[in-house]
Amino acid sequence: MKPNQLEQVIKELHTEAFLWARQCCRFDGDLAKEVLQQVYLKILEGKARFNEQSSAKTWLYAVIRYTALENLKSESLLTSLDTNTELIADEVHEKSDDNHEKLIQLLPEKQREVLLLVFYHGLTLEKSAEVMGLHIGTVRTHYDRAKKNLKTLILKKNTHEQAG
DSSP states (O other), X not given: OOHHHHHHHHHHHHHHHHHHHHHHTTTOHXXXXXXXXXXXXXXXXXXXXXXXXXXXXXHHHHHHHHHXXXXXXXXXXXXXXXXXXXXXXXXXXXXXXXXSHHHHHTSOHHHHHHHIIIIITOOOHHHHHHHHTOXXXXXXXXXXXXXXXHHHHHHHHHHHHHHO
16 A cells, blocks of 8 residues: 555544544543554554555554553553452442443453454454454454453443442
């Protein structure tokens, strides 16, 4: 793909790319802007090259994901997967948030990512596997578990709100 074509594709995907960056950055808009800037610099400097083995959107999402992970690791913001989600879920219930954004954040990282890619960004499981760098079977497992875990969290939140 020629540089001007790639530039046009990136411009078209900018809004979706920002939303994905925000989700990869634990819904921190400022960090997402920073990550997106770094991604665009990587592309301009030739550090991230589009080899046309996948769609431009899939490739861009993968670059965003890896850049966000680099930033989170460098800032020591990654939390252990052993976090007790029930205790965190109780805190979310107390805040009584209308949307389920905070509940999605409670899911383990891989489950959260695949759910966001499929539901919010309209990617197939196969494309999500490409973005995440995982085998399709692994992504299917994370997807199924994510739906079950999110349903449980929503039911707990609703039960808590009805009781309160």
